[in-house]
Amino acid sequence: MDKQLARNLQSRILEVNTLITAAGVVFLAKDTGRCLLQLRNSDKRYKHTWGFFGGLIDKGETPFEALQRELVEEIGFMPELHKLNPIDVYESKDKNFYYYSFAAVVEKEFSPTLNEESSGYAWIDIGRWPQPMHQGAKATLNRNGGTDKLHRILEVNAG
Secondary structure (H helix, E strand, O other): OOHHHHHHHHHHHHOOOOOEEEEEEEEEEOOOOEEEEEEEOOOOOOOOOEEOEEEEOOOOOOHHHHHHHHHHHHHOOOOOOOOEEEEEEEEOOOOOEEEEEEEEEEOOOOOOOOOOOEEEEEEEEOOOOOOOEOHHHHHHHHHHHHHHHHHHHHHHOOO
16 A cells, blocks of 8 residues: 555544544636536545535645645646635534635636546536535535625636
8 A cells, every 4th residue: 555545544544533624626717707616436425426626634734735735636736826715614513524615716717637536527607516416515505605605706806
């Protein structure tokens, strides 16, 4: 087993019964007004559902640092970001899991180089969500005006 993978597994096993945090991002393209979603692979939890790129926040990382690491892994590079716009924080009922959702505006649509965690991606019109949606992404986009937040973030950053 790869040493890095073994260390990651070991640190995540030690997190059982402790706080687990994760972060994800939806990209908004200025040139088209569309957003980028990930189609999860068949070996992932909630397989073959559409959601955000991102993942677990490792001990000592900020959500932004975790997203930087996860994006390089999942899309092959870290896009130039001027700002991460928070859109939602999910808290589990037992308060042991938090998921931080962000929107990031990019100048133009790009083609990610996907790793094994994804089976596809799509740039789509905001609000015209593909099916089936990951339950967490669906909740985020429907909770507290999530879709409207994406439109506002794009408008504010259009200039």
